[in-house]
Amino acid sequence: MSSSFQALFVDNTEPFSVAVKSLSQGDLPAGEVVIKVAYSSVNYKDGLASIPDGNIVKSYPFVPGIDLSGVVESSEDERFVKGQPVLVTGYGLGVSHFGGYSEYARVPADWVVPLPDGLSLKEAMIYGTAGFTAAMSIQALEDNGAAPDQGKVLVTGASGGVGGAAVAMLAGRGYQVVAGTGRTSESEYLKRLGAAEVISRSEIYDPEAKQRPLDKQLWQAAVDPVGGSQLAAILSKIAYRGSVAVSGLTGGTKVPATVLPFILRGVNLLGIDSVLCPADLRLKVWERMAGDLKPADLEALVDREVTLDELPQALADILKSNTRGRVLVKVS
Known part of the structure; x- marks a missing residue:
């Protein structure tokens, strides 16, 4: 040394x-x-x-x-x-x-x-904490029933680190990914990652519009590194027995939601913590990141x-x- x-x-x-x-x-x-x-x-x-x-x-x-x-x-x-x-x-x-x-x-x-075998030192840090958080989100969604043949999956903050990784991983797994972003100028980038559809942040949540506790069921699941009021809107649009994996708070810490998505549609809100993740789960997820979750x-x-x-x-x-x-x- x-x-x-x-x-x-x-x-x-x-x-x-x-x-x-x-x-x-x-x-x-x-x-x-x-x-x-x-x-x-x-x-x-x-x-x-x-x-x-x-x-x-x-x-x-x-x-x-x-x-x-x-x-x-x-x-x-x-x-x-x-x-x-x-x-x-x-x-x-x-x-x-x-x-x-x-x-x-x-x-x-x-x-x-x-x-893990299948990853270089450089690739491990292309993932980094952001990629690991995205992979943990996918693991949690799939543990709760998400599958490529069950419908569309929303990814918010898609042009960011967690969101971009989630788009690429989900698309590689065969999911139909809807990428939500505040920067629709990045649409070509998101489609290169594998997004089937790119929508603006306002299409997910419009702060000027009246929010419904239950809205049209649009997505089987969502990866949300944003949080805040947008998360409440997402919960209202998740399909019956679907799930949302939330890992961030750039949109704020308050979620003005009702219990209706949970008790009438059986929606799951899954908290993702990548900091103190247990060692056995941590290793399992990294192995998947070198394997079936690794984007082409x-x-x-x-x-x-x-x-x-x-x-x-x-x-x-x-x-x-x-x-x-x-x-x-x-x-x-």
Whole structure:
């Protein structure tokens, strides 16, 4: 391991700063596994970690990055050996524990997932936390009866990281995907991912219109990384015994819904948590992401690839919705 290496540091010392700095192994937090990081990615939560009032980082200075892939440099845990390709997402990575925007990372062994056969280190981070969340959403929907022959599936926030991955995965599985987006200018991109139909956000939820607790049944299921009032509208349009997998709150935390979709149509509202997902389910979902859920053109999800030096701009862009799909970070 190099005596010094590069990492993106966030510091709240006046003035607040986001810059690449040199670290040593002694600067890394405790953990049983040291990983030489190859790739990370840019997520909305990472963007929040890079601003003073993002309410993500608890102590400074800090290295953000909520996911990473790389090879084991050293391990105190017999489950992992030097040179083994691995990935880490969730838990405290990039939130309470130094994250993936560093050429080396040291993490608890229980956080580490062996890279599944069928995925490269780069592909693992094209997915990243966003792709993993999308795959968990699909797993939950299928566990509750969703199937390609049961009707259309809505994906909201489709031009974002979770939404784009969900569109591509579902289409690859044979589902008829309806991509909902606030940026209909991205229609060609979404159709390239496999969307059969692209609709505007206003076609899902019109804040000026009176909302019905039960509306026309349009979709067998939905992947919703948006939440908020739009989620209430989605619930009213899900078919009998259908499901909605919700994983985000960019549309807000309040859902002004009634119980009618649940008690009259048997609709399921499925919460998706990718942070503390149990290890057995985590491994199962990653194996599917390397197998039946892997899109034929995974690279189509990539908006651009950046270096550590280019990261500050990419983090600012994701907060302004100036990205589509995934921003890949080549760390080393």
